[in-house]
Amino acid sequence: MTIIIMLVLFTVFLVTGAPLAFAMGLSGVVALMWQGNMPLVIMPSAWYNSLDSFSLLAVPLFVFAGALMNVAGIAERIIGFTLSLLGHVKGGLAQANIATNSFMAAISGSTAADVAAVGSVMIPAMTRNGYSPQFGVSVTACASMLASIFPPSIFMVIYGSLTGLSTSKLFLAGIIPGLLAAAGMMVLSYFLAERHGGHVLPRADWPTRGRRLAAAAPAIMMPVIILGGIFSGIFTPTEAGAVAVFYGLIVGYLFRRLQLRVLWHVVLDAAVLTGGALVILGGAAVFGFVLIRGGAAELLLGGLLAISQDPSVVRLIILLFLFLLGLVVEPVPGLILVMPILEPVIKAMHYDPYQFAVSVVMMLILGAVHPPVGMLGMIASRIAGVPFMSTIRATLPFMGLWIVLILAVAFIPALTTWLPYM
Numbered sequence: 001m002t003i004i005i006m007l008v009l010f011t012v013f014l015v016t017g018a019p020l021a022f023a024m025g026l027s028g029v030v031a032l033m034w035q036g037n038m039p040l041v042i043m044p045s046a047w048y049n050s051l052d053s054f055s056l057l058a059v060p061l062f063v064f065a066g067a068l069m070n071v072a073g074i075a076e077r078i079i080g081f082t083l084s085l086l087g088h089v090k091g092g093l094a095q096a097n098i099a100t101n102s103f104m105a106a107i108s109g110s111t112a113a114d115v116a117a118v119g120s121v122m123i124p125a126m127t128r129n130g131y132s133p134q135f136g137v138s139v140t141a142c143a144s145m146l147a148s149i150f151p152p153s154i155f156m157v158i159y160g161s162l163t164g165l166s167t168s169k170l171f172l173a174g175i176i177p178g179l180l181a182a183a184g185m186m187v188l189s190y191f192l193a194e195r196h197g198g199h200v201l202p203r204a205d206w207p208t209r210g211r212r213l214a215a216a217a218p219a220i221m222m223p224v225i226i227l228g229g230i231f232s233g234i235f236t237p238t239e240a241g242a243v244a245v246f247y248g249l250i251v252g253y254l255f256r257r258l259q260l261r262v263l264w265h266v267v268l269d270a271a272v273l274t275g276g277a278l279v280i281l282g283g284a285a286v287f288g289f290v291l292i293r294g295g296a297a298e299l300l301l302g303g304l305l306a307i308s309q310d311p312s313v314v315r316l317i318i319l320l321f322l323f324l325l326g327l328v329v330e331p332v333p334g335l336i337l338v339m340p341i342l343e344p345v346i347k348a349m350h351y352d353p354y355q356f357a358v359s360v361v362m363m364l365i366l367g368a369v370h371p372p373v374g375m376l377g378m379i380a381s382r383i384a385g386v387p388f389m390s391t392i393r394a395t396l397p398f399m400g401l402w403i404v405l406i407l408a409v410a411f412i413p414a415l416t417t418w419l420p421y422m
Contacts, residue, residue: 003299006031006290020333021283028286043286051282053161054238060274061241062152066108067266068248072255074219075117078103079125081216084209087201091193093129094139095186097122101143102182105150106223107244109157111331111368112273115144115376119383126198133384134394135196139189140383141369141376141391142398146182148331148365149174151227152237152244155361158281158332162339165353167237168230169420173354176415177362177405184401192397218251277332284336292340301345311349315410318342319363326367330375334364355409355416362406369395 006027013023029043082096089095097118104114119140126136148155151171160167225247226240235243252258304314325334346356368376374388381388409415
């Protein structure tokens with residue numbers, strides 16, 4: 001009964017326009033008050049403890065580092081380099097877009113930051129070169145999803161803090177799926193480009209490529225330093241965030257793009273973005289605490305086993321549920337909501353935790369490019385100046401590719417377990 005009351009209250013709060021963090025927190029508090037057998041002081045304690053994590057400190061650090069690199073003009077330099085390599089290929093602008101997003105994913109770890117930084121340059125460039133704006137939006141939005149699984153993914157940092165899994169191993173688990181996703185989208189762009197009006201660019205000569213490589217070298221070195229330091233054990237993911245901030249400050253100063261006034265706005269934007277995410281995490285901790293205490297995990301496991309005791313069938317049902325959830329809830333809140341009740345299912349079904357983690361994050365982020373939430377699609381559509389709904393048709397092939405890859409990740413353990421356990 002407690003669970004039903006809380007879910008009804010949560011729905012009412014959302015419908016009346018309450019912010020998500022407060023909708024979750026308030027519904028949990030009211031449900032606990034109705035139950036009446038636990039002191040309410042446990043609620044601020046649950047909120048605080050959910051944020052009192054050394055690994056979560058990596059979130060504001062990587063957000064700040066990504067913002068610093070964007071201000072330094074890193075996106076434009078990477079775009080120039082990738083265009084010099086791929087511009088002459090069929091669908092070259094689209095492929096350069098995907099390659100740039102891959103580089104940016106390994107710098108910022110934020111999908112929203114990547115779609116804004118890359119989209120502001122690449123979507124107008126693709127439109128000028130004959131591509132439909134809808135195709136430019138779909139390529140940019142779908143390519144920005146790579147930041148959810150490529151290290152240093154903020155999603156993986158949050159997943160690790162929720163489950164206690166090693167953040168470094170979560171980073172490693174996402175590398176092969178991320179590379180496969182990037183390669184698959186580039187191949188798909190090759191075949192779709194002519195249908196959407198794209199033209200090839202003149203082939204760049206080797207001196208031009210060399211100059212653009214030199215210009216992009218500071219950006220290319222950043223993921224090398226960060227990931228090399230993490231995976232070699234020199235520093236933890238949280239310490240890597242601090243190193244990334246320091247490196248971003250140096251690059252911004254050397255490129256003469258980081259005046260004091262600009263730095264203040266970068267700090268402010270990073271603080272607002274981080275604060276919003278962490279407030280949601282705190283509210284979800286209260287919500288999840290009451291859910292778990294009310295037996296939601298046992299109910300879910302019992303319901304799934306009543307449908308089927310085959311782990312493969314249960315996995316497919318969970319993925320379908322996550323897909324539907326991702327269509328109506330943003331990825332980070334969705335992740336925070338479901339993981340407390342999915343953890344017992346993972347253990348009961350003997351799923352590999354790192355394999356399961358990548359498939360969960362990939363399925364939730366898919367909703368970020370599709371209505372009605374579609375955060376990434378909306379940002380890209382706003383840049384292109386086209387209605388979000390008009391981009392759905394161009395987005396569907398990339399979503400189909402992503403779903404195929406999610407199923408491969410879910411049922412082929414080596415794609416996600418080889419690197420973490422190597």
